[in-house]
Amino acid sequence: MELSHKVNHCKECVYRSWAFKNLSAEELKKINSKKVEKFFRKGEKICLEGDEISSFMYLQNGLVKLYKTEVNTKEHIISIAKPRDFIGLLSIFSNKNHIYSITALEDSIVCFVDLSVIRDFIKTNGIFALDFFEKISSVSDSVIKTRIDINTRQLRGRIAYILLFFSKHIYDSSKFNLPISRKEVAELIDMSTENVIRVLSEFRKDKLIQIEGKNIEIVDIKKLERIYEFG
Amino acid sequence: MELSHKVNHCKECVYRSWAFKNLSAEELKKINSKKVEKFFRKGEKICLEGDEISSFMYLQNGLVKLYKTEVNTKEHIISIAKPRDFIGLLSIFSNKNHIYSITALEDSIVCFVDLSVIRDFIKTNGIFALDFFEKISSVSDSVIKTRIDINTRQLRGRIAYILLFFSKHIYDSSKFNLPISRKEVAELIDMSTENVIRVLSEFRKDKLIQIEGKNIEIVDIKKLERIYEFG
DNA sequence: TATCATTAATGATATATATCATAATATGTA
DNA sequence: TACATATTATGATATATATCATTAATGATA
Numbered sequence: 001m002e003l004s005h006k007v008n009h010c011k012e013c014v015y016r017s018w019a020f021k022n023l024s025a026e027e028l029k030k031i032n033s034k035k036v037e038k039f040f041r042k043g044e045k046i047c048l049e050g051d052e053i054s055s056f057m058y059l060q061n062g063l064v065k066l067y068k069t070e071v072n073t074k075e076h077i078i079s080i081a082k083p084r085d086f087i088g089l090l091s092i093f094s095n096k097n098h099i100y101s102i103t104a105l106e107d108s109i110v111c112f113v114d115l116s117v118i119r120d121f122i123k124t125n126g127i128f129a130l131d132f133f134e135k136i137s138s139v140s141d142s143v144i145k146t147r148i149d150i151n152t153r154q155l156r157g158r159i160a161y162i163l164l165f166f167s168k169h170i171y172d173s174s175k176f177n178l179p180i181s182r183k184e185v186a187e188l189i190d191m192s193t194e195n196v197i198r199v200l201s202e203f204r205k206d207k208l209i210q211i212e213g214k215n216i217e218i219v220d221i222k223k224l225e226r227i228y229e230f231g
Numbered sequence: 232m233e234l235s236h237k238v239n240h241c242k243e244c245v246y247r248s249w250a251f252k253n254l255s256a257e258e259l260k261k262i263n264s265k266k267v268e269k270f271f272r273k274g275e276k277i278c279l280e281g282d283e284i285s286s287f288m289y290l291q292n293g294l295v296k297l298y299k300t301e302v303n304t305k306e307h308i309i310s311i312a313k314p315r316d317f318i319g320l321l322s323i324f325s326n327k328n329h330i331y332s333i334t335a336l337e338d339s340i341v342c343f344v345d346l347s348v349i350r351d352f353i354k355t356n357g358i359f360a361l362d363f364f365e366k367i368s369s370v371s372d373s374v375i376k377t378r379i380d381i382n383t384r385q386l387r388g389r390i391a392y393i394l395l396f397f398s399k400h401i402y403d404s405s406k407f408n409l410p411i412s413r414k415e416v417a418e419l420i421d422m423s424t425e426n427v428i429r430v431l432s433e434f435r436k437d438k439l440i441q442i443e444g445k446n447i448e449i450v451d452i453k454k455l456e457r458i459y460e461f462g
Numbered sequence: 463t464a465t466c467a468t469t470a471a472t473g474a475t476a477t478a479t480a481t482c483a484t485a486a487t488a489t490g491t492a
Numbered sequence: 493t494a495c496a497t498a499t500t501a502t503g504a505t506a507t508a509t510a511t512c513a514t515t516a517a518t519g520a521t522a
Contacts, residue, residue: 068379071460076383078375090321094369099376122364123357130353133364138325140371144309145330147378148299151421152307155479181499190382192480197501213488213500386509412469423510428471444470444518463522470517477510488499 008037018084019058019135022128027121034114040104046087049101055112057088062108063170063179066100067187077188079143080105080180082170090140105179150189153231158189159199160228163209167218175217239268249315250289250366253359258352265345271335277318280332286343288319293339294401294410297331298418308419310374311336311411313401321371336410381420384462389420390430391459394440398449406448 010016010028020031037060040046046057046064059081066087067077078100081087091099092115122129146165150158162185166176178185182200186193203209208224210217218224241247241259251262268291271277277288277295290312297318298308309331312318322330323346353360377396381389393416397407409416413431417424434440439455441448449455 070383076379078379089375090368090372093365094372099372119361122360126354126357126360129357129360130350133324133353137321137323137371140368140375141321141325141330144320144371144374144378147375147382148307148309151378151382152301182501183499193499194481194501195479197499201501413471414469424469425471425511426509428469432471466519466521468517468519471515473513473515475510475512478508480505480507482505483503484501486499486501488497490495490497492493492495 010035013060020128022125022131023121024125027125027128031113031117034117036112038110038112040108040110042104042106044104046102046104046108046110047098049098051098053088053092053096053098054115056092056115056118057086057102058111058113059083059085059087060109060111062104062110063106064102064104064108064110065180065184065188066102068100075187076190077180077184079146080165080170080188081139086136086139089143090136153228155191155195155199156202156227157229157231158191159185159196159203160224162189163203163216163218163224164221164228166216167221174219174221175215178214178216241266244291251359253356253362254352255356258356258359261351262344262348265348267343269341269343271339271341273335273337275335277333277335277339277341278329280329282329284319284323284327284329285346287323287346287349288317288333289342289344290314290316290318291340291342293335293341294337295333295335295339295341296411296415296419297333299331306418307421308415310377311396311401311419312370317367317370320374321367384459386422386426386430387433387458388460388462389422390416390427390434391455393420394434394447394449394455395452395459397447398452405450405452406446409445409447 010020010031011025016028020028023031036055038046040062049069061083063083064081064087065077066079066081066089067075069075087102087110088098089100118132122132149161153161166178167174170176170179180188182196183193185191186196189196200209200211203224204211206223208218208220208227210219241251241262242256247259251259254262267286269277271293280300292314295312295318296308297310297312297320298306300306318333318341319329320331349363353363380392384392397409398405401407401410411419413427414424416422417427420427431440431442434455435442437454439449439451439458441450
């Protein structure tokens with residue numbers, strides 16, 4: 001599967017109607033000329049904290065993590081983005097440089113659209129501007145909501161949240177392959193790796209989930225939701 | 232000081248150049264006709280979770296808190312907004328109803344601009360759209376950054392953060408009147424009220440700060456910054 | 463002013479979570 | 493394949509934080 005840097009036409013992209021629905025044929029043509037579609041293997045870095053922001057990044061396929069490296073080289077994951085998400089968050093409007101790093105958790109395809117083109121469209125196409133703001137806003141809003149969801153809960157509630165998150169929001173299935181390690185789960189919910197593993201084992205013993213390595217199946221979703229709600 | 236519902240002209244507002252600099256005289260006139268400037272006493276509610284979003288809210292003067300009420304009536308503070316902040320965050324583009332409540336921490340003046348006017352300007356004035364988005368983005372971005380700052384630290388680091396936050400970002404002085412109760416500090420940093428009080432006492436004993444009720448003076452900012460950095 | 467309610471303060475204790483240690487398992491790689 | 497490395501797993505212990513209890517101080521109000 002050699003997709004690196006292959007450029008597809010937005011006009012034919014299945015997601016066009018979602019991300020760029022209010023653009024004319026002319027404008028789509030312009031995007032195509034200022035766009036790169038890059039393929040990233042699982043584990044590959046898409047951008048680094050400090051890099052200059054030059055493109056608007058849109059996840060077409062796959063799964064990525066946004067994270068920050070702390071002073072002690074520890075990593076803190078801010079969010080997991082799924083297809084159709086704008087993965088640069090709002091920094092692209094308020095910063096010159098990326099304040100987060102992004103890495104592919106699964107093989108992913110990212111569209112890089114020259115930021116100047118987006119700015120141009122915002123200036124010249126009001127309908128697009130409004131639509132675009134709505135979409136990008138909801139992504140940022142959900143990051144804030146998620147952080148609150150996680151931080152107002154304790155360990156068991158946080159693990160329940162993560163399981164429900166991947167099951168409902170990412171894979172839409174009670175059975176899924178956890179795309180991140182236990183250590184990364186810990187980095188996402190501000191807990192120690194050992195405790196993440198411990199609680200997962202607890203949930204297994206309590207027959208809420210089945211675990212086989214990274215393969216997880218939610219068996220008792222009602223109980224899991226109760227733990228998420230009330231701890 | 233009876234300022235309730237008094238409408239001033241944006242044209243003459245000291246903050247115009249910051250918030251609405253790229254609007255024509257014509258457009259400013261339009262804003263004035265679709266705007267209410269409301270005065271809120273300390274403690275008064277500005278909007279409630281669930282309320283329909285009909286205006287874009289801009290804090291002209293004072294200090295407010297954005298918070299969410301949890302299932303158990305416990306409140307969780309998301310952020311403290313200061314003059315010039317857009318206090319509705321991005322929800323205004325991605326939600327029909329407020330997902331947070333807002334209350335005045337000090338006597339405050341809030342400008343309510345009809346959301347339809349803002350939408351109109353975004354559609355028709357591209358320069359305004361871009362400028363507006365930069366500003367609103369940076370407010371949302373800083374909320375995300377703050378949540379991470381707080382949650383990756385433990386108790387002492389979080390209290391240090393709060394003290395530095397009010398000193399540097401809100402009052403620009405080493406001496407200030409803490410505008411929120413210890414309980415509210417706890418709600419802001421996800422800690423128990425008792426521990427907030429305890430750590431403040433510790434800091435006092437260690438001669439990092441002086442406390443007299445709500446009056447706080449940072450005496451040893453270097454040490455406080457070290458605690459913020461390394462715990 | 464007296465009364466009540468809220469906030470602040472501190473100690474004792476319980477609980478949650480992190481850290482340390484060790485082992486088993488899985489994964490990448492020469 | 494075999495080795496090195498990272499991940500998963502579990503127990504024991506240390507530490508951080510919450511909860512409970514009590515008192516003092518402050519603020520609001522009739």
